[in-house]
Amino acid sequence: MKLAKKIISIMLTGAFLLSLSSCELISKTEEGKLKEAVAKINGHTITKAEYLKRFETKKAQIQAFYGSDFFEKKENENYVTQIKQDLLENMINEVLLVKRAEELKVVPDEKTIQDEVNKNIEESKKTLGGEDKFNKTLSDLKITLEDYKAYIRNQVIIEKLYDHITKDVNVTEDEIKKYYNENIYDYTEKPNKMNVSHILVKTQDEANKVKAELDKGVKFEEVAKKYSQDPGSKDKGGNLGDIYYNDKNYDKDFMANAIALPVGKISGPVKTQSGYHIIKVNSKEEYKQIPLEKVKGDIEKKLIDDKKEQAFEQELNNLRKKAKIKIYYERL
Template sequence: MKIAKKVMALALSATLLLSLASCELITKTEEGKMKEAVAKVNGHTITRGEFLKRFETEKARMENLYGKDFFEKKENEAYVNQIKNNLIDNMINEVLLVKRAEELKVVPDEKTLQDEINKKIEEGKKSLGGEDKFNETLKNLKITLEDYKGYLRSGIIIDKLYDHIAKDVKVTDDDIKKYYNENIYDYTEKPNKMNVSHILVKTEEEAKKVKAELDAGAKFEDLAKKYSQDPGSKDKGGNLGDIYYNDKNYDKDFMTNAIALPEGKISAPVKTQFGYHIIKINKKEEYKQLPLEQVKAEIEKKLLDDKKAQAFQDELKKLKDKAKIKIYEERL
């Protein structure tokens, strides 16, 4: 009997030890998960913990905009996955750019970095209405002050790299003149606009048939309802509403022909990527073009900003093309 009790006690002890070991294993596993790589960039590991910090902040931001259940809705699943992919891509970019800044020796010294971080924090407090509001915002976005300082630090370093890469970018007078001539409708006293109707059909033969009926006296609105393949305008007699001359959302050939057409006139068939259009201009409002000298500084700034951004993107692309990058998508 005593032997049986002893065996039982040993068994209970073993069970307890296994139970404790199991708890320890669970704890280590959870901690270990946070240290797992979600991506590796030239030997640098981005951990799951680092990724989740950023993701939780983005999640909080989106939930503030679209509601607490945004991430749980099935219809948002693809969008949530896109958020995750964009987030890890941004983190990879950050690693590459900070490393490049170190290689080019454009990282400020520690005192300068701290001064700039503190300055940005003070600016943040001021813009949000004080320290309490600032801290509340960090809390709502699930960011610790230390993490926020880390994000600012990377941002400042990347800004210095941007300035270094873009320092030699220039815009010539020829660049400015070319842009002005190609975008004349961006530089008028008031925005030029026209009220446009159209009938869209699939073939040139159909378009010629519609035009013949119009020439014979048929009403444009009636033919649009009868023939047009554009579901957004056919029930409105083909009316597209007011279109600004510099609207880039419309087909270029469509816009060129519409702008050239006088008010009240109907076009011959116009071919675009969507088919053949018969265009009618119901009304136009046109204004005088501003002289180049008046808008030169504005155009120069735009072109300079665009060229700087392109130079930076080109540098980033080169870095990514050369880098060894591995993403563990199943861990995101």
């Protein structure tokens, strides 16, 4: 009996020690996972712990806009996956760009960097309404002041790289004129607009049939309800409502024909990717054109900004093509 009790005692002790060992193993395993690489870039490792810091901040930002349960909703699974992957891609880009700045020797001295970081913090405090609100915002976003400073530090370096890469960007007079002429309706005293109706069908033969009925005097609204395959406007007699001349959501050929059409007139078949349209313009509001000289500066700035973005994006694309990048999406 004593022997049996002794064996049981040893077994219980062993189980207890095993449970302690298991807890320690779990702890070490969790700690080990945080040290795992989620991405490797030319020998540089982004750990899961580093990634999770950024993710918690991103998560807090999104929850502030879309609700605390955004990440738990099943219908958001694909969005969440994309958010996670995009965040990691941004972190990879950050590593590549900071390294490139170092290679090109455009990284400012430490004092300049710290001055810029401090300036950013002071401006943020002012914008948010004081130090207490600034600190609360950091807390809400689950980011420490030191981590925030580190992030801003990298942004300061990347901005210097941006300035270096784009320093020779310029635009010509011809480019300015070309943009002005191609976007003429962006530069009127007030936005030009028209009220438009249409009938959408699949084939030109159907469009010709529709036009023939309209030419016989059948009301546009009746023909639209009978033939149009646009569910958004069919029941409204084909009416699309007011459309601004510079609205980029509509097909270019559709817009060009509608703008050229006199009020009350009906077009012939107009082909677009959606099918064939018969268009009627019900009313128009048109305003004077602003002379090029008055908007030249705005256009030049826009074109330079666009070119700078393109140049910097090309630099980043080249860096990614040359880099050895290994991504572990399954660890996110």
